[in-house]
Structure formats: structure tokens, C-alpha cells
Amino acid sequence: xxxxxxxxxxxxxxxxxxxxxxxxxxxxxxxxxxxxxxxxxxxxxxxxxxxxxxxxxxxxxxxxxxxxxxxxxxxxxxxxxxxxxxxxxxxxxxxxxxxxxxxxxxxxxxxxxxxxxxxxxxxxxxxxxxxxxxxxxxxxxxxxxxxxxxxxxxxxxxxxxxxxxxxxxxxxxxxxxxxxxxxxxxxxxxxxxxxxxxxxxxxxxxx
Amino acid sequence: xxxxxxxxxxxxxxxxxxxxxxxxxxxxxxxxxxxxxxxxxxxxxxxxxxxxxxxxxxxxxxxxxxxxxxxxxxxxxxxxxxxxxxxxxxxxxxxxxxxxxxxxxxxxxxxxxxxxxxxxxxxxxxxxxxxxxxxxxxxxxxxxxxxxxxxxxxxxxxxxxxxxxxxxxxxxxxxxxxxxxxxxxxxxxxxxxxxxxxxxxxxxxxxxxxxxxxxx
Numbered sequence: 001x002x003x004x005x006x007x008x009x010x011x012x013x014x015x016x017x018x019x020x021x022x023x024x025x026x027x028x029x030x031x032x033x034x035x036x037x038x039x040x041x042x043x044x045x046x047x048x049x050x051x052x053x054x055x056x057x058x059x060x061x062x063x064x065x066x067x068x069x070x071x072x073x074x075x076x077x078x079x080x081x082x083x084x085x086x087x088x089x090x091x092x093x094x095x096x097x098x099x100x101x102x103x104x105x106x107x108x109x110x111x112x113x114x115x116x117x118x119x120x121x122x123x124x125x126x127x128x129x130x131x132x133x134x135x136x137x138x139x140x141x142x143x144x145x146x147x148x149x150x151x152x153x154x155x156x157x158x159x160x161x162x163x164x165x166x167x168x169x170x171x172x173x174x175x176x177x178x179x180x181x182x183x184x185x186x187x188x189x190x191x192x193x194x195x196x197x198x199x200x201x202x203x204x205x206x207x
Numbered sequence: 208x209x210x211x212x213x214x215x216x217x218x219x220x221x222x223x224x225x226x227x228x229x230x231x232x233x234x235x236x237x238x239x240x241x242x243x244x245x246x247x248x249x250x251x252x253x254x255x256x257x258x259x260x261x262x263x264x265x266x267x268x269x270x271x272x273x274x275x276x277x278x279x280x281x282x283x284x285x286x287x288x289x290x291x292x293x294x295x296x297x298x299x300x301x302x303x304x305x306x307x308x309x310x311x312x313x314x315x316x317x318x319x320x321x322x323x324x325x326x327x328x329x330x331x332x333x334x335x336x337x338x339x340x341x342x343x344x345x346x347x348x349x350x351x352x353x354x355x356x357x358x359x360x361x362x363x364x365x366x367x368x369x370x371x372x373x374x375x376x377x378x379x380x381x382x383x384x385x386x387x388x389x390x391x392x393x394x395x396x397x398x399x400x401x402x403x404x405x406x407x408x409x410x411x412x413x414x415x416x417x418x419x420x421x422x423x
Contacts, residue, residue, distance in 0.1 A: 010232045010233075010249050012232055013226035013233045015233075018233070021228070022229075024228070024414035025225040025414075026226075026414075027224040027225060037415075037417075038417075039350045040354060045231070093378065100377075101377040104370070105374060139229075146361075150361055150362075151370070153364055154374060157301075157321075157367065157368045158371045158374045158375045158378065159304075160301050160305060161285070161371060161372055162378060163304040165287050165375070165379065165385075168294065168383075172289070172383075177310075178309050180305070180313060181305075181310045181312065200229070203250065204231070
């Protein structure tokens with residue numbers, strides 16, 4: 001495409017006094033409630049949708065705290081019981097020398113969730129406030145956040161697989177800990193926060 | 208797609224316009240040739256990407272995914288051997304791992320994310336696209352079904368689960384000998400098929416086809 005920087009004045013459906021469907025792109029006159037092509041609900045975007053983003057994000061942040069404090073895995077090995085938190089599991093993998101896997105778990109369970117909280121807050125704050133990052137960069141950030149969110153579920157799946165597999169009576173038994181539930185909730189809430197964010201707001205700058 | 212220039216008269220005819228579903232840029236619609244990819248000039252989101260025989264390919268892939276899902280559920284998934292004991296685990300055992308205790312609700316979540324939602328998506332796609340592939344009129348309620356299928360897209364996490372299996376394998380690797388069952392390979396194939404299918408599908412193209420073939 002020829003315009004990589006700030007594209008010269010592109011008219012939006014919103015500016016033209018029309019409503020574009022976010023599902024199929026069909027353009028409608030204002031006052032239409034549902035899209036004539038796909039039947040999706042039509043809405044002119046407004047900053048009120050940011051409230052939903054903040055609500056889900058804060059909910060996700062709240063449940064992320066117990067997810068890190070409580071055990072994710074309870075291992076019973078030869079009669080002794082160990083509790084493993086998320087960070088503990090990463091450290092243990094590192095001690096075993098599995099740096100690669102430790103890195104995957106560390107990325108999925110700690111780096112991705114934390115950067116998602118930061119990125120979504122930044123995007124939501126960038127709508128009412130002026131920020132230095134241009135629209136197309138913020139759009140890229142939004143797409144990355146939306147794409148990467150679901151991969152945080154890895155640890156919840158790992159715990160399930162381990163607990164179903166390692167049931168060797170006295171030798172070793174693994175059971176899931178309560179943190180798995182709050183971690184799954186946290187991932188779901190942040191995914192909902194990202195989905196509630198309307199990317200059209202990024203491009204609707206008063207300039 | 209070409210951008211609409213600023214002196215734009217809000218005329219009554221909006222039929223030849225399309226708004227980018229992601230950034231709301233108002234574009235003049237033009238026919239997109241098969242094999243071509245139409246992107247939004249502003250946010251570069253793919254708007255339309257019609258591919259030859261795309262509908263047929265998608266329903267074939269969705270059908271294979273369904274068969275693979277059945278195999279993945281009923282065959283043993285992983286086998287663990289330690290201290291003379293053998294433990295087989297199927298996909299259902301994995302889903303049931305959280306049952307009992309405070310993590311009980313996660314059982315439903317697990318079942319939904321790795322079995323129910325992907326299966327629902329495949330069935331929904333078959334329902335919507337099979338009549339399209341044969342050149343028939345859209346099935347009854349095809350539009351709400353396709354909207355639902357697209358709504359489920361981020362929540363069907365089969366591919367995330369496969370990476371989870373890989374991580375779990377390394378974690379237990381030192382503790383015991385593990386072998387992969389046929390269901391694991393079925394599930395891996397399912398993920399590949401799902402990714403291929405999603406790559407073939409262009410949402411706007413499907414909506415346009417549904418609209419064009421509507422019974423009037």
C-alpha cells in the first residue's frame with residue numbers, strides 16, 4: 001500500500017453519517033437496528049463501550065492475584081505433599097534444565113497476562129487521552145492482544161493433563177489446585193475485555 | 208477497495224459502499240477476483256479474499272475435523288508407564304481432571320473449550336456452507352448460525368490444548384515413560400485441519416454469498 005504513514009483523510013462510515021456493520025461491512029442509514037445482510041445488531045460506536053473494557057479488565061486483574069498466590073498443582077510423591085504455584089512450577093522446570101519449556105510456561109502464564117493488562121489499559125486510555133503511538137501502531141497492538149490472549153490457557157490445560165495422567169497411587173499423584181480456576185477466569189475475563197474493545201475507536205481521532 | 212474521497216454526498220444509495228469491519232473506513236466496493244486479497248487501505252485488515260472452491264474445501268475440512276474429533280475422544284490419548292504401572296488417559300479423563308473439589312466448574316469449561324465449542328463450530332459451518340458449496344439456497348437460519356460460529360471462534364481452543372500436551376510431556380518426562388496414543392495424533396491432525404479451514408474462510412465473502420443466494 002502506498003500510504004504507510006498517516007493515511008490522508010479517509011472518510012469513515014461514522015463521519016459520513018452512516019453505520020457500518022462490524023460483521024459483514026454492509027453500510028446502513030442511521031436508525032437501522034439490524035444489518036440487512038447478516039442480521040447483526042448495528043451500533044454507532046461510542047466511548048461508553050470502554051466502560052465494559054475496564055470492567056472486564058479489572059475483574060481479570062482481581063482474579064489474577066489468587067491465581068499467583070494459591071497452588072496450581074499439588075503433587076504427592078512418596079507420601080510427601082508439595083504445592084506448586086505458577087512461578088514455582090517455572091522455577092522447578094528451570095532447575096530440571098528444561099529451559100525451553102520453562103520459557104513457554106513463563107511466557108504463557110506470566111508475561112502474556114501481565115502485558116495484556118498493560119496493553120489493554122494503554123489502548124483504553126489512548127482513546128480519551130492523546131498518545132504518541134500512531135493509529136496503525138495501536139491497531140497492531142490491538143490485533144496482537146486479541147490473537148495472543150487465548151494462548152494463556154496453556155497452563156490450565158497442562159494442569160488438567162498432568163492430573164489425569166499422573167495417578168500412580170503411592171509413587172506420585174498430581175491434583176489440580178484452586179489457582180487453576182482463578183487463572184482460567186482471569187484469562188477469560190481479559191479475553192472479554194479485549195473483545196469488548198471497539199477498534200474503530202482507535203481510528204476515530206478528532207484531527 | 209478504494210477509499211471514499213472526502214467530498215462525499217450522503218446520497219440515498221449506500222449499496223456500492225462497504226465499511227471496513229475493523230476500522231470503519233468507508234470504501235467503494237468493487238468485485239474482488241478469485242485469488243485476490245482485498246485489504247482495507249487504512250488498517251490493512253483483509254476484507255475479502257475469495258478462493259477457488261473455498262466453500263467446498265471448508266466443508267471437506269470441517270467434515271474431516273469432525274471425524275478426527277470422534278477419534279480423539281474415544282481412543283487413548285496418552286499412556287504413562289512408571290514403576291511397572293501403566294496408566295492410560297483419554298481426552299475425556301483430561302476433561303474430568305478438575306472434577307471434585309473447588310475446581311469442579313472447570314470441568315465444564317474444559318469440556319467446552321476443547322470438545323464442545325470446536326465441534327459446534329464444525330457443525331455450524333457445515334450447516335451454513337454445505338448448501339453454498341452445492342449452489343443451493345442458504346439453509347434456514349443460516350445467518351444467525353454463521354454469526355454464532357464466528358462468535359465462538361476465539362473460544363475454541365484445540366490448538367492451545369495441543370501445545371499444553373507438549374508442555375505436560377516434558378514436565379513428566381523425567382518422572383516416567385510416556386507414549387502418545389492414537390488420539391493424540393488425531394487431535395494434532397484436527398488442529399492442522401482447523402487452521403487450514405480458518406485460512407480459507409473470508410467472513411465478508413461468506414456473508415456476500417449467503418446474501419446473493421438468498422431466497423427472494
